[in-house]
Amino acid sequence: MRFGVALFPSKQLQDWVNSYRKRYDPHYSLIAPHLTLVNAFEATEEEAETIASQLREAVKNHEPFMLKTSKISSFHPVNNVIYLKVDPQEAITALHKDLNDLLESPGMQYKFVPHITVGQKLSDDEHWDVYGALKMQGIDHEEEIDRVHLLYQLENGQWTVYETFRLGKEAEL
Amino acid sequence: MRFGVALFPSKQLQDWVNSYRKRYDPHYSLIAPHLTLVNAFEATEEEAETIASQLREAVKNHEPFMLKTSKISSFHPVNNVIYLKVDPQEAITALHKDLNDLLESPGMQYKFVPHITVGQKLSDDEHWDVYGALKMQGIDHEEEIDRVHLLYQLENGQWTVYETFRLGKEAEL
Structure with a gap:
């Protein structure tokens, strides 16, 4: 089955992104707005617990960040x-590198560009229309991220959270 | 915003339930197949961390179960x-009681009937058709549950996991 690691921004930011994804992202109903840290990779359900315990250790070396x-x-x-x-x-780049090194992730063919998808699988015309309308907007937003999630994909394409990991050494207290 | 506490069964069971939910459950795309432990309740995003830390403590008194x-x-x-x-x-009834006592949950007007929804909001005719076809099936299945999840709802109705809590005293090891 397919696993991945992602972070979810605040509800406020997710709601804003969803107002566009609803129209422009065919994955809208499969997963909430997110930033992918480790691309989808194959593992068995039995391996999930081992992967989770590795991630649990790894995130302790990364503090919450803005x-x-x-x-x-x-x-x-x-x-x-x-x-x-x-x-x-x-x-965020250090966190991305650590998690991908740990999971020997194959999803490193592209340079890491941290992003939250707003629209995808658009035709060229749609792409330019939507991009033209949106790129004029400044989205100055800042928030703290203190956790990441290991997810797995169901047969229908939906993603379910297997476990959350709170960043930082203090997280267990 | 609305929060709730639920557990997700194994991928195998979720896939089986989704094969029916796809046709018979309008909430199909809002949340993966789950068993609700604490019905939806209102809290602020700021209160989430306090609620999470209370749940983190409470689940230590409950071991994984079949x-x-x-x-x-x-x-x-x-x-x-x-x-x-x-x-x-x-x-499961002890876990349900503990979590609801802790959160002073108002969702206790019905007796707790632990269940995983397969279909809902059906017309009477649909209900009898689907129920008639399904109730003949025996679903003898058993699996271990070792974690529960605090979720919150986005404006579009979708649920996102805030944090997972692994059951039992040994979970932190």
């Missing part, structure tokens, strides 16, 4: 994906 | 809800 967004961007021409760009500060 | 299902049942005539009945053994 997630900052400033603008809407696009992966065109690689993909017609419109996203909320997240500042690639040290805390 | 969840057993044996048949399909219905809440008709109270509600046209068809569900997978979960044996109300001591472990």
